[in-house]
Amino acid sequence: MVGLNRGRWMVSALAALTMLAACGSDGAESGEDGNVQISFLTHWGPDQVTMLNEAVEAFEEENPDISVEVRAVPFANLLSTLRTQGSSPNGPTMASVYDLWLPELVRDGLAAPAPDAVADEVTSGWPENLVDVITVDDAVRGFPNEVNLYALNYNKALFDEAGIDAPPTTWDELRDTAEQLTDPEKGQQGFGVITSWPAGSVHPWLSLVASNGGQLLDGNTAQLEAGPVLETTQLYADLVADGSTVPEMSTANANTTGPYLDNFVNGKTAMIIMANWWKGSLSEAMGDRFDDVGVAPIPVGPSGSEPTGVSYSWLTVVNEQAQPAQQEAAWKFLSWLNGESSGEDGSSAMGDILMSMGILPSRTGDLDAHADDLSDPFLSAYVDQLPAATPFPIVLGGEELTVSVQQQLENVIFGSSDPETAMGQAQSEAQAILDKSGE
Amino acid sequence: MTITRQAAPAAPVATAKLGGPSDRKWAAIFVSPAVLIMTAFMLVPILLTLWISLHEWSMLTPIGDMTWRGLGNYADLIGDPAFRGSMRNTIVYVLLVVALTVPLAVLLGLLLYFPRVGGKGAVRTALFATYVIPTVAIAMVWGALYAPTYGPFDQILGWFGISGVGWLSSPSTALISLVIFHVWQMVGYYTVLVVAGLTQIPGDLYEVARVDGAGFWRQTVSITLPMLGRTMTFIVLVAVVNAVQVFDPIYILTQGGPAGSTDIVSFSIQRAAFQYGLAGQASAMAFSLFIVMIAVVAAIMAAMRRRR
Known part of the structure; x- marks a missing residue:
């Protein structure tokens, strides 16, 4: 009897819900x-x-x-x-x-x-x-x-201070330049990355991947274990190992501001890959020092032929x-x-x-x-x-896929995973997301 | 010296019992508004969550257009390392919050209740104020305090030669940094509850204990803490529920990062529903969490009852 009452009650509740959902004006x-x-x-x-x-x-x-x-x-x-x-x-x-x-x-x-x-x-x-x-x-x-598209932003005043004439155009130059511009005593990093923000983490990295001849997807197939992708992820690991990238200076908050932005504004980050839309934030925060900000094409990797930023x-x-x-x-x-x-x-x-x-x-x-x-x-x-520019791939499940890649990339940046393991995991997760979205 | 535990004097309760059918009819009439409100605002959302969790739905289409998935969303969760990670983070977060908040609240409550000194009201108000301030506003302030290298906390630690703590910017410290924020924000509320509990302990007990030669610590261990049992049960339950429900600081300060270290279930639910458009999966997470919470609350209450 009790079971019957409960069953009736649930049916009534669901009926009421359906009615509620159906209620509304015609627009x-x-x-x-x-x-x-x-x-x-x-x-x-x-x-x-x-x-x-x-x-x-x-x-x-x-x-x-x-x-x-x-x-x-x-x-x-x-x-x-x-x-x-x-x-x-x-x-x-x-x-x-x-x-x-x-x-x-x-x-x-x-x-x-x-x-x-x-x-x-x-x-x-x-x-x-x-x-x-x-x-x-x-x-x-x-x-x-x-x-919006991504390019290399650099602090010309820090370059002048270090006696460096021009921004890097290749990955070898990027590592050398970043090392020269790193000064732990001053709390200064040569090359900044962004974490805790899916697009902020993945887009700059993907710009380096694309400038190394790689891609995120080929149609609906993830390409995260391909050579150019692994090389790019290894570059991140190398920059961290060199001390040129300090992971703790990388975080962003829900407003897409935070330490990563503050460090560039305050001259503690010499180079970072960012999109054009942050001009407003930079010029407001830096005032006259905004003139020190230079923009250059993405450095080209060993497997790439020309610079290209994600758009x-x-x-x-x-x-x-x-x-x-x-x-x-x-x-x-x-x-x-x-x-x-x-x-x-x-x-x-x-x-x-x-x-x-x-x-x-x-x-x-x-x-x-x-x-x-x-x-x-x-x-x-x-x-x-x-x-x-290389447009970011537009696929069903793109948001979830971006977060999945971001997590693995951050595992590399913070040293909890090596590039090969991280990209292997990213590949299987990304493919699962794409397969599920395509069903 | 022996201090015998005494049961607290029974509070006067209404002993009148319902009489005939007429009384029961009036009781039903008086209770029905509350029952209706609870049904509309508690039972219906819970059932609706369960119903959605059995479907695939992006929320962009009318609710009637959901696709049936059965238990598929639950099966996906079991095999999802990200969900397991967020569950693990949630458990660690809750345990740390309870382990830090409850003893601290008891300590502060004792310090605010027993010593006969002035200014206790002001301290109590100051402690409670952190609970009243909107989390969104205060989280932004804590974000600035936690800023790596140039933030006030790092600057102060730098005077003592400590550097590179990382706070919210390091996977190894981000979760504990959020716990510290949570404890700071909530401890005043729990302290007020402890003080309220202390006022319910009859003064006679302490007087008898003092006559028997019991000092402050013996009174605390043998009278105060046992007599605070019901209050402690309530505080632990509320602390667990509040910790599980934490969302604002994670959404504002870390977005679950860095490297997923602050990815807890409430944030995962929001992200799955509103960012990924997986309302069925999000509802499955929410309902699983609900079941776990019922089990945890039941276990806490059973444990506390056994102790009493």
């Missing part, structure tokens, strides 16, 4: 005045949100039948907001997303294929390698906006779960926001917003319109490297 497609209401989810800061709101006002003046609401959340909450709100009737109509999330968003119907006219616009207005990244299942999935991009997608009229309005807004008429001097409004953060826009027309701004020594070095 807010139309406002009180008959406008189509759409929303834009972003992780930008207050200044950029203000600029976006100004652009929205201009768009709404031209398109009085569409209302755009901007929703801003911190970067750390962006993906979780999409997960919890994406499929709800009042979820965001448009969202700014990291390209690594795209396959999952496409699989779960949250990244709509662009209409033909929009797809043509993107194909003709953006570099081919970026369009490839955001093309999934033969469909363009949005507008690429910011692009990744962000794009704006339209929610496939939104009502058709909302999707249509969203594509119209994005075309306008990314078009040359919305910004200043031939730039798009999106280009202007990105440049205000010191981030490279990806639209060819925006790069031309901001040529003067992009000619500063820091950014121009990145712009020069852009054509040869």
Whole structure:
């Protein structure tokens, strides 16, 4: 009898849950005045949100039948907001997303294929390698906006002090230079790495792998036990063994700041591989000393032929779960926001917003319109490297795979594993993740 | 001298018993709001977690679109070295927290309760204040204190010729650094509980003990600590639960690193659900942890009951 009651109770509870899950409105497609209401989810800061709101006002003046609401959340909450709100009737109509999330968003119907006219616009207005990244299942999935890539950053004042003329171009030079720039008495390391942050750990290492002729994946097969990958991991172990890399100076926190950044800012790290987006953080923290920061291509390994930094991009997608009229309005807004008429001097409004953060826009027309701004020594070095960049592989399970590689890499950095064992473990874990995601 | 353990005088309790069906009806009416609230906010989420753990779900789709996996998520966990590592880290973290916090709270409680000196209220308030401050705010401060080489802790140790501790930046010290932070934050709360427990011990017992010639230590060992039994059970349980639930400092300061050394189950659950989109696996972790917690709590209560 008790069992029967319990069984009935569970069935009732599950029925109630199902009803709760099914509850909800049909969405807010139309406002009180008959406008189509759409929303834009972003992780930008207050200044950029203000600029976006100004652009929205201009768009709404031209398109009085569409209302755009901007929703801003911190970067750390962006993906979780999409997960919890994406499929709800009042979820965001448009969202700014990291390209690594795209396959999952496409699989779960949250990244709509662009209409033909929009797809043509993107194909003709953006570099081919970026369009490839955001093309999934033969469909363009949005507008690429910011692009980031990795290069060697170095402290010119420390180089001058040590009598070193130029940044290293090969791994042998990297080890020699790092050794010369290391001074334990001053708490100074020659070459800094980053830990406790998946992308911060893996992207710089993968830039060295790519500049050594290696790759992370070949299609859906992990390549972590290949020669160039093992050589790169061995380079990390050698730099630590030389004393040129001090693991304890490497940590990052949830804000993607922390000791690794502080040590470079304070002149305690002579060289580090980082992406262009940290220009804002560096210039704010270093003040006039920011002029000491030099940027150079990634040093080339013994098995490589040319320098190449890992790149990744962000794009704006339209929610496939939104009502058709909302999707249509969203594509119209994005075309306008990314078009040359919305910004200043031939730039798009999106280009202007990105440049205000010191981030490279990806639209060819925006790069031309901001040529003067992009000619500063820091950014121009990145712009020069852009054509040869290696996009980070975009696969299902990419986030989990990145963390798995990060863990093994950190085991090498902190001396709890040798390169061969660590990469062997990383290979089996990465392949398992890829196989599971592909099922 | 012999000090006989005496049972604490029974607290006055309501002895009226429920009478006929009418009384039971009124009892059910009065209890039902609490039962409904507990059902809605405790039982339903627990059952929902169990239900999700039997599925594959990214949370990007409606809950009705989950894919059935049966016990597959649990099987995956058993074979997952990362989960085993986070479970191991959680156990170490909980043991260290309890081993440090409980004796420290008892010691502070005794020091704050027995000596007749002024300013005890101020000290008690200061100790409790660490519990009241939001963890997010204070974790950022501790992150700066723990900064390697240039942080205040390393600077102070440097005066004594000690360097390279690493704190949060080394796999060998990161977890213990988080434990120190946890103890600092929570010990005031447990101290207040200890003081509250001490106030429940009848003064007569100490008077009798003193007449029999018992000194402070003998009174502590033979009266105070045994009479604090129920309070200690509660403190140990709350300390274990709080330690298992720790999340904020790990999310803010270490993200489970370096080298997975601070990867504990609550952080793994968040990462699996919100970063990897594996809500089924995350729910399996959460439900496994729930079962373990029930077993641990039952074991602690049984042990404490046996001691009493």
